[in-house]
Structure formats: structure tokens, C-alpha cells
Amino acid sequence: MSDFEPKIVVFLCNWCSYAGADLAGVSRYQYPTNIRAVRVMCSTRISAHIVLELFKEGADGVMVSGCHIGDCHYINGNLFTKRRVKLADDLLKLTGVEPERLRLEWVSAAEGEKYSQVITSFVKKVKELGPSPVLKDPKLVTRLGAAVMAAKYFRSKTLTCKEVKLTAKGNVYEEVIGPKEYDLMIERAIEDEYQKSLILTLSSQEARSVIELAKEIGQPTDRILEYVVALRAKNMLALDRIEGTTPRYRATIGGA
Amino acid sequence: MSDEEKRIGVFICHCGSNIAGFIDVPAVTEYVKTLPDVVFATRNLYTCADDGLTSIKESIKEHKLNRVVVAACTPRTHAPLFQGTCQEAGLNKYLFTFVNIRDQCSWVHMKEKEKATEKAKDLLRMGVARARLLQAQDEVKVGVTSAAVVIGGGVAGMSAALSIADQGFPVRLVEKESELGGFVRNLSSVYQEREDAGALLKTIIDRVRSNPNIEVLLNSEVISADGFVGNYDIIIDTKGQERNDKVGVIVLATGTREYIPKGLYGYGQSPNIVTLTEFEKLVKERKLPKLSSVAFIQCVGSRGQDKSYCSRICCNVSLKNAMNLAENYKNMRGLEGTGAVVEAAAPKETPSEGGERRHGRRGRRGGAEESEEGGASEGPKLEIVIFNRDIMAYGVDHELMYNKAREKKVRLVRYTPKNIPKVSVDSGKLVIDYWHDTLQMQRRMTPDLIVLATPVTSQADAKEISMMLKVPLGQDGFFLEAHVKLRPVDFATDGIYVCGTCKGPADIPEAVSQGIAAASRASIPLARGFVQPEALSAFVDSEVCSGCGNCIEVCPFTAIRKNEHGKAEVTIAACKGCGNCGATCPENAIFMNNYSDEQLLAEAKAALQEAKG
Numbered sequence: 001m002s003d004f005e006p007k008i009v010v011f012l013c014n015w016c017s018y019a020g021a022d023l024a025g026v027s028r029y030q031y032p033t034n035i036r037a038v039r040v041m042c043s044t045r046i047s048a049h050i051v052l053e054l055f056k057e058g059a060d061g062v063m064v065s066g067c068h069i070g071d072c073h074y075i076n077g078n079l080f081t082k083r084r085v086k087l088a089d090d091l092l093k094l095t096g097v098e099p100e101r102l103r104l105e106w107v108s109a110a111e112g113e114k115y116s117q118v119i120t121s122f123v124k125k126v127k128e129l130g131p132s133p134v135l136k137d138p139k140l141v142t143r144l145g146a147a148v149m150a151a152k153y154f155r156s157k158t159l160t161c162k163e164v165k166l167t168a169k170g171n172v173y174e175e176v177i178g179p180k181e182y183d184l185m186i187e188r189a190i191e192d193e194y195q196k197s198l199i200l201t202l203s204s205q206e207a208r209s210v211i212e213l214a215k216e217i218g219q220p221t222d223r224i225l226e227y228v229v230a231l232r233a234k235n236m237l238a239l240d241r242i243e244g245t246t247p248r249y250r251a252t253i254g255g256a
Numbered sequence: 257m258s259d260e261e262k263r264i265g266v267f268i269c270h271c272g273s274n275i276a277g278f279i280d281v282p283a284v285t286e287y288v289k290t291l292p293d294v295v296f297a298t299r300n301l302y303t304c305a306d307d308g309l310t311s312i313k314e315s316i317k318e319h320k321l322n323r324v325v326v327a328a329c330t331p332r333t334h335a336p337l338f339q340g341t342c343q344e345a346g347l348n349k350y351l352f353t354f355v356n357i358r359d360q361c362s363w364v365h366m367k368e369k370e371k372a373t374e375k376a377k378d379l380l381r382m383g384v385a386r387a388r389l390l391q392a393q394d395e396v397k398v399g400v401t402s403a404a405v406v407i408g409g410g411v412a413g414m415s416a417a418l419s420i421a422d423q424g425f426p427v428r429l430v431e432k433e434s435e436l437g438g439f440v441r442n443l444s445s446v447y448q449e450r451e452d453a454g455a456l457l458k459t460i461i462d463r464v465r466s467n468p469n470i471e472v473l474l475n476s477e478v479i480s481a482d483g484f485v486g487n488y489d490i491i492i493d494t495k496g497q498e499r500n501d502k503v504g505v506i507v508l509a510t511g512t513r514e515y516i517p518k519g520l521y522g523y524g525q526s527p528n529i530v531t532l533t534e535f536e537k538l539v540k541e542r543k544l545p546k547l548s549s550v551a552f553i554q555c556v557g558s559r560g561q562d563k564s565y566c567s568r569i570c571c572n573v574s575l576k577n578a579m580n581l582a583e584n585y586k587n588m589r590g591l592e593g594t595g596a597v598v599e600a601a602a603p604k605e606t607p608s609e610g611g612e613r614r615h616g617r618r619g620r621r622g623g624a625e626e627s628e629e630g631g632a633s634e635g636p637k638l639e640i641v642i643f644n645r646d647i648m649a650y651g652v653d654h655e656l657m658y659n660k661a662r663e664k665k666v667r668l669v670r671y672t673p674k675n676i677p678k679v680s681v682d683s684g685k686l687v688i689d690y691w692h693d694t695l696q697m698q699r700r701m702t703p704d705l706i707v708l709a710t711p712v713t714s715q716a717d718a719k720e721i722s723m724m725l726k727v728p729l730g731q732d733g734f735f736l737e738a739h740v741k742l743r744p745v746d747f748a749t750d751g752i753y754v755c756g757t758c759k760g761p762a763d764i765p766e767a768v769s770q771g772i773a774a775a776s777r778a779s780i781p782l783a784r785g786f787v788q789p790e791a792l793s794a795f796v797d798s799e800v801c802s803g804c805g806n807c808i809e810v811c812p813f814t815a816i817r818k819n820e821h822g823k824a825e826v827t828i829a830a831c832k833g834c835g836n837c838g839a840t841c842p843e844n845a846i847f848m849n850n851y852s853d854e855q856l857l858a859e860a861k862a863a864l865q866e867a868k869g
């Protein structure tokens with residue numbers, strides 16, 4: 001494993017982290033060569049699906065780095081970054097890819113040394129984890145495809161952007177939700193979306209029975225049946241044929 | 257544009273040996289030639305030098321390039337230069353992209369030439385992948401209201417207002433208090449030459465008052481601001497009445513207040529323990545008690561004690577006041593009777609002071625650190641001690657003042673954060689027990705007055721203003737400029753500028769320079785008469801938009817609104833292109849110009865391929 005050279009994509013915000021990375025250079029702080037940086041105006045730009053898409057393509061690690069909380073040049077963009085990375089993280093866990101391959105860091109324009117340290121430690125961690133298992137395992141590709149799909153859903157996206165409002169100002173009924181409760185609520189919702197996406201992805205490959213889906217996904221049959229009913233009601237899944245007494249379903253919208 | 261043939265030209269900079277010393281530039285150049293749509297690749301000793309720029313321009317013509325990639329230092333400093341060059345050659349500047357192979361490659365992998373070269377190849381492959389998807393953009397022109405509002409009538413705000421007004425633009429100068437002048441109104445004299453603070457202020461205030469382009473609004477505050485560079489609708493509350501106004505630019509100069517050292521060094525336990533500002537007021541109002549011994553304590557509540565930062569000016573301010581006392585005490589003293597508080601205090605004693613003197617070490621800057629001979633040249637001896645962690649008398653003049661203070665027998669006693677002086681009040685008398693670091697012994701002094709040098713700290717309403725103007729505050733609560741070095745008086749938001757102590761501790765010369773600098777920046781859109789924001793904005797595909805409003809909720813600049821069809825619509829000039837809405841839109845109906853999902857993914861995915869070559 002010693003000659004494993006991971007490929008790690010790092011998203012840097014223009015104002016703080018990219019400047020911090022430049023400062024590391026100006027100060028000649030050395031760090032491993034494994035990272036490939038992509039500059040964005042604000043770390044908030046990075047939706048969860050972008051991160052997951054990279055894991056699906058076999059990235060060994062992904063890091064998102066922005067200004068410290070309170071220092072965002074777009075007022076509070078990084079609060080949303082935190083949420084989005086959490087969403088990617090939650091989904092990554094569901095797919096079975098090690099969540100340690102994803103990291104969120106705050107690096108300011110003055111923290112050249114910190115940047116080099118953060119990179120060094122992350123590269124070390126990813127080297128310990130070894131090469132990404134994704135490309136060698138079609139199941140993981142399917143699952144990541146479902147995760148990408150789930151990350152794009154209305155519910156996931158809406159929940160990730162409402163934290164600030166719901167936890168601070170309350171919903172339309174003025175019920176303020178605690179941050180812990182909110183996390184839990186999101187985690188549940190995300191899992192729902194993920195299971196549904198996975199059903200759609202699997203049944204877009206071939207028509208599937210509920211039992212098959214349950215086995216493939218590793219969830220109890222009644223739970224899968226519930227999802228199948230819900231997806232059918234939304235016309236996202238349709239009966240393909242009945243084999244013997246077993247109905248088989250096929251996705252009506254393209255899986256990932 | 258998308259089906260037009262792509263012709264990418266790549267220019268790789270050696271940066272002397274800064275890049276070429278650590279990366280095999282010829283190998284990278286050869287590799288780049290194998291990438292799709294690259295029709296030309298070359299390397300230059302310095303791409304940013306004249307011949308480098310000329311080579312870009314000529315190649316654009318000769319090879320009919322319609323995309324340009326430069327691999328060199330960092331876009332943060334050099335992108336505008338190369339974009340300008342492309343434009344001169346007739347290529348839209350949004351068809352240019354930058355690859356950082358110096359600051360983030362050669363300089364950080366100086367001992368791994370082979371791996372650094374591989375990384376540079378990858379970075380170029382990523383840049384080319386991005387370049388293939390770039391689209392030409394038009395920058396829209398937006399008209400400008402040629403007027404400014406300056407918020408805060410301290411020295412910084414007044415200087416800014418004067419400078420904008422002198423260039424011929426009308427200015428509203430909005431001051432919360434009933435008088436102009438700001439913090440300097442508390443001061444009696446200002447360093448270096450014990451200049452009369454009141455006279456200094458009067459000079460500026462008179463110029464402001466007599467300038468026909470400046471409208472001074474006292475007892476006033478800006479309570480709402482909507483719009484974007486060149487076009488702000490503001491509401492000013494002036495003496496309880498609301499007034500609507502239109503301005504093109506906003507200069508923020510709201511200054512600071514002093515930190516109140518609650519619970520530190522006995523503050524509040526005796527009227528003779530005061531902050532530096534309170535001391536200045538006592539001097540100004542000639543209420544200084546009769547003194548024979550004064551202790552200043554530096555870094556009270558700053559540098560980690562509560563606030564993390566160094567307030568920067570307090571060393572110089574304490575030195576100023578110490579010098580003032582040493583040279584001028586007889587003229588500063590409170591009028592007879594007003595100083596009664598301390599008169600009753602017991603005679604001073606500083607146990608084993610002689611020993612201290614004998615063992616006194618010569619300070620690092622020389623001089624009589626421990627000398628206790630007479631303070632004031634005339635009259636009874638006035639003992640002055642400055643307890644400090646280290647004196648930061650930055651700059652030439654202050655260093656001279658520091659030396660002079662030592663000549664005047666101002667004692668400078670160092671303390672460490674682990675072992676700070678202990679102040680107690682013993683039946684009205686002040687006692688300082690302190691560890692003398694040089695002598696390595698515990699000592700005591702009983703001054704008549706203790707002056708606590710506390711930091712300046714952000715205004716109580718800083719957060720509100722930050723939300724109103726949609727400009728950021730840093731971790732310490734001061735306003736945060738777009739870039740400390742390159743854009744020190746701009747906010748990241750165009751059209752709003754910042755100067756003076758509201759962006760961090762500064763003295764008068766600095767606050768004034770910043771005021772003038774901010775005025776000069778603010779005058780650019782006013783003089784030009786139009787603004788042309790960078791085309792980084794978000795676009796909503798109204799066919800796809802479901803009108804859910806998520807984007808409106810997350811936009812930090814209120815740049816998105818619902819139009820009459822219930823669809824989201826972006827005000828291009830107000831949008832800064834952060835991408836929050838783009839990442840939020842559940843319908844993927846928002847397209848980020850120059851940072852689209854497609855472009856980001858193409859660039860990032862290119863990182864994951866292997867270099868063959």
C-alpha cells in the first residue's frame with residue numbers, strides 16, 4: 001500500500017481557502033502532491049451531488065474548504081456549506097463508502113500553515129484507507145448513483161437550505177426546531193430519499209420484485225413495499241409484468 | 257457557441273526558476289499538446305512579461321484560438337492581466353482560464369519534481385477540461401446615481417466625505433450623535449507633538465461644514481439600504497423622521513467604542529481605576545486628580561485575555577499620556593478641588609525600590625528602564641509606570657517617543673500573561689502586586705491612579721449594520737474588507753466601502769488615509785457614470801423554475817425576487833455569483849455563469865483520470 005498515491009479533489013473558496021493555499025505556497029510550506037484543487041467563488045457552491053458524483057467516479061477523497069464561520073465573504077454561505085457537506089456525508093454513510101474520505105475544513109486567507117497541515121493529515125488518512133473501492137464494485141457505483149439522485153431531490157435540497165431559518169426563526173407555525181432534532185429529521189428524510197433512489201436505480205437496470213429489491217438493499221420487505229407504493233403513486237415506478245404471482249416493477253424515470 | 261469548433265491555446269510559465277526549477281515544464285507542455293481541442297501550447301520564461309503577453313495576443317490571431325489557458329502563479333493576482341490581454345486580441349475575457357502551478361504546486365512540492373510534474377499535468381488537464389466548457393459573457397452596463405452616503409462622522413468618515421465632495425459629487429454625511437468628530441472628541445491632545453485634538457477636529461469639521469456638496473445629518477442613522485452598486489435606495493432616520501434617498505455608493509466609517517474591562521484589575525472598585533479613554537476625558541476636562549504615582553496597565557482585555565486581537569494603538573496612546581504626564585503634568589492637573597479624591601491617599605512607597613535599581617537590567621532598547629529618579633522636571637516627583645507585555649511602538653516616530661519616555665524616567669515593567677499584576681483596593685488605596693520578571697521577585701506599588709489600556713472594540717450595532725448592508729464582519733466583530741492587501745477599503749460587495757476603526761484598530765493618520773482611500777474607490781463608479789459587474793451571476797431558467805422560493809431565502813444579497821409570473825428572477829447587478837442559490841435549487845433551474853455544475857464537474861473529474869504521456 002506504500003506506493004498508493006491517492007487522487008483527492010479539493011474545492012477551495014476564492015476568498016479564504018484559495019488565498020490560504022496560495023499563502024502556503026508563498027511561505028513554502030510543503031505538503032503531499034496528491035491534491036487537485038478546484039476554485040469556486042464560495043464553498044456554498046458545492047452541492048452534495050457534486051461531491052457524491054466524484055466519489056462515483058472513483059475519487060479517493062474529497063475536501064471542501066471555506067472561510068471560517070462568521071468570516072464568509074457572502075455573509076453566511078459557509079453555514080450552508082456545512083449543511084451540504086453533512087448531506088453528502090449522510091448519504092456516503094448509507095452507500096457504505098468510508099465517510100472519512102470526505103472532509104470539511106475552514107481555512108482562512110492567513111492560514112497558509114494550517115492549509116498545509118490539513119492537506120498533509122487528510123492525505124495521510126486517505127492513504128490509510130487505501131484506494132477507493134468504488135470502481136471495483138458495481139454495487140457501490142449503483143449506490144452512489146442513488147446517492148447522487150437523492151442529493152438532488154427537492155426534499156433534500158429544501159431541508160439543507162432551511163436549517164438557518166427553521167432552527168433560528170421557526171417554521172410557518174413558529175415552531176422553532178432544535179439543531180439536534182433538525183439533524184435527526186434530516187437524517188431520516190435523507191435515508192428515505194436514498195432508499196427510494198436506490199429502488200429507482202435498481203429497477204431502471206431491470207424489472208425487480210419487492211423481495212429482490214429488499215434483498216439487494218438489505219431492508220425489510222414491508223419497508224421496501226411502502227416505498228414501492230409511494231413511488232408508484234408518484235408515477236415514478238410502474239408495474240412491468242407479473243411473473244407467476246410476483247409483480248415486477250420498472251422505473252419510469254431514468255436512474256443514475 | 258457550443259457546437260463551434262474549440263481551439264484552445266495553452267501558455268505555461270516558467271516564472272524564471274520558480275516553476276521551472278521544480279516542475280519539468282517542457283514535459284508538461286508536450287503533454288498538454290495531446291489534450292483534446294488544444295491546438296497550440298507553448299512555454300514562456302515569464303508569461304506576464306511583455307513578450308509573454310505579446311505571444312498570447314499573436315497566437316490568438318495566428319492559431320485562431322477561441323479559448324486561452326495560462327498556467328502560472330495565481331489567478332488572485334494575475335487573472336485580470338491575462339484577461340485584459342485576451343480582450344486586446346479580441347477574445348472575450350470569460351474564455352480565459354487560469355491554472356495555478358506555482359503557489360499551489362511548484363512552491364509546495366519543492367523536493368518532489370517528478371510528482372509535482374505529474375500534478376501539473378493533471379492540473380492542466382483540469383484547466384483544459386474547464387476551458388472547453390467556457391462561454392463568452394457580456395457584462396451588462398448599469399447606470400449610476402452620482403451621489404454618496406457616508407455613515408459615521410469621525411475623522412475617517414469626514415475625510416471620505418470631503419474627498420468625494422471635492423471631486424464634485426454630493427454626499428450625505430450621516431452621524432448618529434449630535435456632533436461630528438467621533439472618538440477624537442474624547443481626546444485632549446494627540447500624538448506626536450501634543451497637538452490639540454480639539455483644534456485638529458475643528459479644522460476638519462469647518463471644512464466639512466463649509467463644503468457645499470456635503471449635507472451633514474446629525475442625530476441620524478441609515479435604517480435601510482436596498483439595491484446594488486450605483487443604485488441604492490436608502491432610508492435615513494434623521495431626528496426621528498424618515499427620509500428616502502438614492503445614492504450610488506456607500507462608505508462605512510462607524511468607528512469603535514472602548515472595551516469596558518468588567519472584572520479586570522479592580523475596575524469598578526475605585527473611581528481611581530479608569531480606562532485609557534476615561535483618563536483622556538479626565539485630562540480633557542481638566543479633572544485629573546493630584547497625582548504622585550500613576551500606573552498604566554497594557555493589554556487589558558486584549559491579546560487573549562478576552563478579545564484575541566492586539567488593539568495596536570494603545571501602546572502609543574499610553575506612551576503619549578505617560579510623556580504628557582512626565583513633561584506637562586503641572587498644566588494638566590485638575591483645577592484645585594476637583595482632584596480631591598486622591599489627595600487623601602497615603603504617601604507612596606515602593607518597597608526595596610533601590611534594589612530594583614541596582615539590579616536593573618538595561619532594556620533591549622537601552623535607556624533607564626528601572627531608574628526612579630524624578631519624573632517631572634519641575635515640582636514634586638511623579639512616578640509613572642507602564643506595565644506591559646511588550647511595547648509595540650511601531651513606526652519611526654513612535655520608537656523615538658518610546659526612547660524619549662525612557663529618558664523621562666517612565667518605568668516600563670514587563671509582565672507575562674501567566675503572571676499578571678494584581679490590583680487590589682485597600683480601604684480606598686490602590687495596591688498593585690506584581691512579579692518583576694527581570695528581577696525575578698515579587699513587588700508592590702501603591703499608585704494614586706491606575707489606567708487600564710483596553711482595546712477598541714466593534715460598535716454595538718455592527719451586526720445590524722452588517723445585515724442591513726449585507727457586508728461581512730470578521731471573527732473579532734470588525735468589518736471585513738475584500739482583501740487585506742489588495743483591496744483594503746473595498747467590501748467584497750461592489751459599491752460599499754469601509755474605512756477607519758470600524759474595520760480594526762487604527763490611529764488618526766491611518767483612519768484619515770483610509771477615509772481618503774475609500775473615497776477614491778467610491779468615486780470610480782460615480783465618475784464613470786455606469787457600472788459593469790463581473791458576469792458571474794446566476795441565471796434562472798424560468799421554464800424549469802417551480803417558484804419554490806428556496807433561492808430567494810438563501811440569497812445573501814436579496815438579488816433574487818419573484819417576478820409577476822411567480823418565477824425566480826435574478827437582479828444581475830446585485831448578484832455576486834456565490835452560487836448559494838445554484839446549489840440550493842431543487843429543480844436545477846439555476847445556472848451559475850462561469851461556475852456551472854457541468855464546468856465544475858468536468859474540471860474535477862479530469863483530476864481523476866490518469867495522465868498518459
Ligand SMILES: Cc1cc2nc3c(=O)[nH]c(=O)nc-3n(C[C@H](O)[C@H](O)[C@H](O)COP(=O)(O)OP(=O)(O)OC[C@H]3O[C@@H](n4cnc5c(N)ncnc54)[C@H](O)[C@@H]3O)c2cc1C
Nearest residue numbers: 408410411412432438439446447510511512756757763764
Ligand atoms: C484612548 C484613545 C486615545 C487615542 N489617542 C490617539 C492619538 O493620540 N493619536 C491618534 O492618531 N489616534 C488616537 N486614537 C485613535 C483615534 O481615536 C481613532 O483613530 C479615530 O477616532 C478613528 O476615527 P474613525 O472615524 O474611524 O472612528 P470614530 O472616531 O470612532 O468615529 C465614528 C463615528 O461614527 C459614528 N457612528 C457610529 N455608528 C453609527 C451609525 N450606525 N450611524 C451613524 N453614525 C455612526 C460615531 O458616532 C462616530 O462619530 C486614540 C484612541 C483611543 C481609544
